[in-house]
Amino acid sequence: xxxxxxxxxxxxxxxxxxxxxxxxxxxxxxxxxxxxxxxxxxxxxxxxxxxxxxxxxxxxxxxxxxxxxxxxxxxxxxxxxxxxxxxxxxxxxxxxxxxxxxxxxxxxxxxxxxxxxxxxxxxxxxxxxxxxxxxxxxxxxxxxxxxxxxxxxxxxxxxxxxxxxxxxxxxxxxxxxxxxxxxxxxxxxxxxxxxxxxxxxxxxxxxxxxxxxxxxxxxxxxxxxxxxxxxxxxxxxxxxxxxxxxxxxxxxxxxxxxxxxxxxxxxxxxxxxxxxxxxxxxxx
Numbered sequence: 246x247x248x249x250x251x252x253x254x255x256x257x258x259x260x261x262x263x264x265x266x267x268x269x270x271x272x273x274x275x276x277x278x279x280x281x282x283x284x285x286x287x288x289x290x291x292x293x294x295x296x297x298x299x300x301x302x303x304x305x306x307x308x309x310x311x312x313x314x315x316x317x318x319x320x321x322x323x324x325x326x327x328x329x330x331x332x333x334x335x336x337x338x339x340x341x342x343x344x345x346x347x348x349x350x351x352x353x354x355x356x357x358x359x360x361x362x363x364x365x366x367x368x369x370x371x372x373x374x375x376x377x378x379x380x381x382x383x384x385x386x387x388x389x390x391x392x393x394x395x396x397x398x399x400x401x402x403x404x405x406x407x408x409x410x411x412x413x414x415x416x417x418x419x420x421x422x423x424x425x426x427x428x429x430x431x432x433x434x435x436x437x438x439x440x441x442x443x444x445x446x447x448x449x450x451x452x453x454x455x456x457x458x459x460x461x462x463x464x465x466x467x468x469x470x471x472x473x474x475x476x477x478x479x480x481x482x483x484x485x486x487x488x489x490x491x492x493x494x495x496x497x498x499x500x501x502x503x504x505x506x507x508x509x510x511x512x513x514x515x516x517x518x519x520x521x522x523x524x525x526x527x528x529x
Contacts, residue, residue: 247383248467248528250442252418254427254451255392255401257474258518259410260366270360275303277359278332278352285348286338297336305335313395320429322420325353325397332356357397361404368408369474371518376413378522387440389416391433391449393426393456416440427451428460437464445510448525450518454497462505462512467528469521470499470514 253259262270279302286297309331316323323331329352333340340348379386390401398417405411418436425431437444444465451457452471461468475496499514509529515521 248386248448248525249446250387250389250437250440250448251379251383251525252389252391252433252436252440252447252449252461252466254449254453254457254471255390255394257452257477258450258471259369259372259390259405260408261369261474261477262366266364266366269364273360274356275299275306277355278302278306281352281355282333282336282338285340297338301336302332305332308335317426320426322393322395322424322426324421324424325357325395326350327353328356328395329353354397357395357400361396361400365404365407368410369518371473372408372410375518375522376410378519379525380413382522383525387415387442388413389418389436389440390414391418391427391436391451393420395421398422427453427456428463430460430464433460433464433466437466445528448511448521448528450515450521454499458499458503458512462510465510467511467524468513469524470512471518471521472496472498472514472516473518 256262279299282297282302309328312331313323313328326349330345330349333349333352376388379388390405392401394401396419398419401419402411402414402417405414416436416439418432418439420426420432423432423435425435427433433444433449437447440447445467447461448467448469449457449461450469450471451461452474454470458468458470499512503512505512511524511528513524515524
């Protein structure tokens with residue numbers, strides 16, 4: 246029986262950012278949120294305990310990043326709306342009860358969209374041919390994105406549409422909207438439920454062993470560890486002198502003793518994205 250669903254990671258599997266693009270997005274996020282918060286602050290009925298400056302917003306966003314890491318360590322993620330609300334509290338901006346839901350929602354959109362409207366990430370040149378080949382080989386195949394990311398589905402759908410690959414995806418599953426990060430089972434199980442398929446009928450492709458392979462494997466899914474863009478890790482590290490936000494376990498190969506308990510489940514490492522198509526054909 247042919248596979249019924251394909252799920253893919255986003256960053257360093259389908260797209261990637263240079264350090265310059267990442268810096269640009271951080272700056273746009275800071276500037277746009279500062280402008281938004283000031284506009285809200287000036288509105289009637291909304292007060293701040295004290296005035297805040299550009300640097301205050303910068304420090305608040307840095308504090309939010311550290312706070313987010315506490316959630317990440319537990320395998321959880323924050324919705325953009327929650328991030329917006331936390332920033333308002335850090336800046337001591339009081340919002341009327343009747344306005345809170347709408348304002349925090351808009352604040353989340355500012356954080357999510359900033360830096361993505363004019364400049365797009367780089368697209369993996371293998372992405373479109375691979376997705377097209379999967380659709381041609383398996384006409385009824387369902388395809389979903391599973392990403393650990395702080396941007397909304399709307400942001401990434403718009404981005405992937407601009408890059409020419411958005412049309413291939415039936416569903417977008419983003420950690421900040423689900424509340425759980427890979428490799429937590431919850432995010433994979435949520436995706437399987439959306440796709441209405443069984444784990445063994447699905448193939449997942451991602452660049453991180455600990456997040457993608459372990460997470461998919463724990464749910465009984467077939468998995469491919471894609472190493473084709475691993476060189477981007479070292480390029481970012483050479484620019485920043487660190488892994489620049491990339492996990493310390495990035496670039497880890499599948500351990501030799503890592504074997505699925507179910508002999509029918511396939512777990513393999515690939516260097517080219519299109520190799521996944523041949524693996525998909527072998528899934529019983």
